[in-house]
Amino acid sequence: MRAFNFSAGPSALPVEVLQQAAEEMLDWQGSGMGVMEMSHRGPEYASIHKQALEDLRSLLGVPQTHRILFLQGGALAENAFIPLNLLGTRHVADYVVTGFWSKKTYQEAHRYCAAHLAATTEMSRFTCAADPASWQLSKDPAYVHVCTNETVNGVEYFDLPDYTPEVESRLGAQEESVALVIDASSHILSRPLKITKQGVIYASAQKNFGIAGVTLVIVRDDLLDRALPICPSAFHWKSVAQSDSIYNTPPTYGIYMAGLMFQWLKRQGGLSAIEKRNIEKAQLLYTAIDSSAFYVNKVDPQVRSRMNIPFHLTDESRTEAFLAGAKERRLVQLKGHSSVGGLRASMYNATPMESVQALVSYMQDFERQHA
Ligand SMILES: *Cc1c(COP(=O)(O)O)cnc(C)c1O
Numbered sequence: 001m002r003a004f005n006f007s008a009g010p011s012a013l014p015v016e017v018l019q020q021a022a023e024e025m026l027d028w029q030g031s032g033m034g035v036m037e038m039s040h041r042g043p044e045y046a047s048i049h050k051q052a053l054e055d056l057r058s059l060l061g062v063p064q065t066h067r068i069l070f071l072q073g074g075a076l077a078e079n080a081f082i083p084l085n086l087l088g089t090r091h092v093a094d095y096v097v098t099g100f101w102s103k104k105t106y107q108e109a110h111r112y113c114a115a116h117l118a119a120t121t122e123m124s125r126f127t128c129a130a131d132p133a134s135w136q137l138s139k140d141p142a143y144v145h146v147c148t149n150e151t152v153n154g155v156e157y158f159d160l161p162d163y164t165p166e167v168e169s170r171l172g173a174q175e176e177s178v179a180l181v182i183d184a185s186s187h188i189l190s191r192p193l194k195i196t197k198q199g200v201i202y203a204s205a206q207k208n209f210g211i212a213g214v215t216l217v218i219v220r221d222d223l224l225d226r227a228l229p230i231c232p233s234a235f236h237w238k239s240v241a242q243s244d245s246i247y248n249t250p251p252t253y254g255i256y257m258a259g260l261m262f263q264w265l266k267r268q269g270g271l272s273a274i275e276k277r278n279i280e281k282a283q284l285l286y287t288a289i290d291s292s293a294f295y296v297n298k299v300d301p302q303v304r305s306r307m308n309i310p311f312h313l314t315d316e317s318r319t320e321a322f323l324a325g326a327k328e329r330r331l332v333q334l335k336g337h338s339s340v341g342g343l344r345a346s347m348y349n350a351t352p353m354e355s356v357q358a359l360v361s362y363m364q365d366f367e368r369q370h371a
Helices: 015-023 043-060 074-086 100-109 160-170 237-242 252-267 270-290 316-328 353-370
Strands: 066-071 092-097 114-120 143-147 179-183 200-204 215-220 308-313 343-346
Touching (some): 015 252, 043 270, 074 092, 074 100, 074 143, 074 179, 074 215, 100 114, 215 237, 252 270, 270 308, 308 316, 316 353
Parallel strands (some): 092 143
Antiparallel strands (some): 200 215
8 A cells, every 4th residue: 555655755656657667677578687687788778768868858848959968976966066067167156045955056066166156045044036136146157056946945946938048148248158057856847847048957866757866967068068177987978978878887777767757757748737737736735734824834935846845833843743643644754854844745746636635634634633
């Protein structure tokens, strides 16, 4: 019996996808081998790899100006590999800090470059976004880094296609283009994303499209010549791009699982269809929180995340009792991140509506019992 799983990551996967993986575990499509046992240079794995790249390109509508890379190391490792790949001759990079993850990114950057804080919402305890018009960009940054969905704090940017050109135009006078670099780990593939001028979009797989071990980097072609000489070759984007993400042994099973997720997303009707469901799920929970004096979400309503919903009991002394009662009803992994406390429900693409309904009805029962 499967639990109602609200894990922030690694997170719930669709039953269909797990079943297919189970069926193919010992013998992938008559090859007599499981995917974990295949050479990454053989024809069987090559077909899995190629299909995953093609499906992702078509699902997200990645234009030919951008390369899709599968790497290892997680999104966290990219905090180092981004400066190593993008600084070129420049020393400064700009950071917008809107939560736990982008703060970590900014801190790590200090090891590699003069990290400039372009904006921070820390004084609001990360309950709002930083409007691009308010960013204090430095004179000549190599790139501007933003986290478009803060997994811990539940803050999401929704106007990505609009603010990108704005940043470009503010920086437009410069000779070399300034790359916008986006950490989309916890909402990539949750809705259509118009990829035009963004320099880099990166994400770990285990939130919204698979299992831990795969890191996706989508990078604009013209940025591949900026790596510093000390950039490790296995994480040198240009080398990885030139070998179609088989520079060394890639995380083969993780890429296979991501491929199954891409096919599942296509069967759901693609990203517009999945967005509609994600909106419905998020609205159901936010409405339950907002219509009760028992629960509270502190995030600016304009930028509340559809994927990660942190909330508190107004009487925080009841949090442990809430979690224990939830577990009895098989509602699991609802504890808030240690930096925020309280509760958090993460509801990625694979979270069914029934999980959210079960949570809301438990919240109402808990309130009735304790009011
Ligand atoms: C989870 C997460 C990360 C870190 O991912 P790892 O795979 O653990 O390295 C970075 N950024 C965001 C927004 C995340 O949600």
